[in-house]
Amino acid sequence: MADLVITIDGPAASGKSTVARLLADRLGVSLLDTGAMYRAVTLAAMEAGIDITDEDDLLEVLETRRFEFSVVQGVTEAYVDGVDVTDRIRDPEVTAKARHIASARRVRERLVEMQRRLAGGRKKIVTEGRDQGTVAFSDADVKFYLTADAGERARRRQADLRAKGIDESVEQVQRTIESRDRSDERRAAGPLKPAPDAIIIDTTNLGIEEVVEKVLGIVRERCSEKL
Ligand code: DC
Numbered sequence: 082m083a084d085l086v087i088t089i090d091g092p093a094a095s096g097k098s099t100v101a102r103l104l105a106d107r108l109g110v111s112l113l114d115t116g117a118m119y120r121a122v123t124l125a126a127m128e129a130g131i132d133i134t135d136e137d138d139l140l141e142v143l144e145t146r147r148f149e150f151s152v153v154q155g156v157t158e159a160y161v162d163g164v165d166v167t168d169r170i171r172d173p174e175v176t177a178k179a180r181h182i183a184s185a186r187r188v189r190e191r192l193v194e195m196q197r198r199l200a201g202g203r204k205k206i207v208t209e210g211r212d213q214g215t216v217a218f219s220d221a222d223v224k225f226y227l228t229a230d231a232g233e234r235a236r237r238r239q240a241d242l243r244a245k246g247i248d249e250s251v252e253q254v255q256r257t258i259e260s261r262d263r264s265d266e267r268r269a270a271g272p273l274k275p276a277p278d279a280i281i282i283d284t285t286n287l288g289i290e291e292v293v294e295k296v297l298g299i300v301r302e303r304c305s306e307k308l
């Protein structure tokens with residue numbers, strides 16, 4: 082177990098990835114983007130041509146392919162059998178299908194084990210996802226849960242998509258986000274929810290810098306002896 086573990090959970094487009102990256106950078110600690118892990122398994126399963134709703138088939142993909150992750154200048158790079166899939170795991174098709182992998186209980190167990198192993202190899206870590214404070218690191222030093230209303234999250238996601246040359250109406254983006262929220266919240270294993278001891282931050286009316294300052298202040302106050 083790392084000496085310092087900070088978890089950041091929350092729904093899609095709540096700002097958690099950006100906040101986690103900036104926080105890790107400012108504190109000079111490691112970063113773990115666990116969404117990249119679900120995405121890499123999704124991509125590998127799609128490429129293998131298996132039924133992605135079949136848990137046994139998914140486990141076989143997990144066991145037979147080699148998954149590696151590293152962070153380079155704040156970007157989580159993903160490799161499957163040595164091939165760089167960093168960009169491809171962000172494809173909208175992978176995003177849409179990842180929910181099936183995220184609902185597979187035994188796949189989640191393996192990925193949580195992998196997350197603990199990766200964190201164990203680091204001294205201090207910021208880890209972000211959906212179940213980091215509730216399941217993977219339930220004894221983390223500080224837990225954050227970022228949220229924002231669905232309309233605001235849709236506007237943020239639409240801007241991200243536009244930057245990638247993908248044009249979708251804000252209504253369509255919001256429908257997709259709300260459907261992902263339902264799937265994340267309703268699954269039996271590792272559902273999206275704040276840990277009982279998480280600090281909940283509503284980012285609807287906050288800029289990224291304001292959120293980072295708030296989070297940094299809390300971490301400095303609570304973990305001064307470990308920083
Ligand atoms: O945060 P993201 O959009 O990169 O996550 C990709 C998918 O993985 C999404 O369907 C939610 C899921 N996920 C999860 O179930 N648990 C995590 N700890 C991280 C991501």
